[in-house]
Amino acid sequence: MQYTSTYESPLGKILLAADDEGLTGLWFDKEKYYALNLAPEHEEKETPALKETKRWLDVYFSGKEPDFLPPIHMIGTSFQRDVWNILLTIPYGKTTTYGAISQQLAKQRGLTRMSAQAVGGAVGHNEISIIVPCHRVVGKNGSLTGYAGGIDKKTYLLKLEGSYEEGRFFPPKHSTAP
Template identity: 65%
Template structure:
């Protein structure tokens, strides 16, 4: 029988506390304290104790928040539908300091699945439900018109993360009202 134990720890970042969760396979969650969908996939009975995977994730975050691009990805184990998993795999391919749009992800996904079309809104839902934010870089996804829309951690954190990565912010703007997914 597989070990289903989930371990958690808190990481103190310059943008606020982050809850990390991992099972025996990989990181299952990374949430800013108080964000939308905070710890919504965390099972009851999670143990507050650092594990080797959580140690790796903290090391990754230390490098990231120092303003450098980490040269590794800790083991990941986000749970979601095949569609969400496919979207998250595309997110992992967005280069550090770069952005893409929901529409571009939808086009890539349609091509991968030999479909004529894929809904950018459906992609937005999958991006918004990413349980391992920052490492699976959903903050690098923007609206086609340059809107910094749809970050469950909040638009202010999205701006901070992109700025930390030295992203050219000149063509982006914050939407007038909250549109986090």
């Protein structure tokens, strides 16, 4: 069974979802993959995981790095979960590239190379945005590509963390994000 709750953020309403293991989804209103894997049968209820997620978000949106992680339950393919686990290692206030993640994943899997586009697809389908920090991934040229929540939200989050660099980062010419 999945449970849902909402959180009012500086960027608008966020839908949270959790099961008995932990947080399964965190979506901005109207984002590209909004509630993609939310079970049709779910109940609005404040669970311990949802309360802990809201506490984490309160700390985060106050401009501080949370010193805890709410319980999370990443639901996806083995490849997606491997990519999302790498996202969890990106430090607060830092960014990395899709290419760097693909190199790290290739090394973990004993391969000579891995497709940065495949990594980008997994990053883009991250169901637990912000906490699993897909907003910290940028194109190698500084393009702020690939954030399902929207480039404006990605920019806000990078600025909040102090990692946005004027002149280095820019919106992509063509984006599939809303």
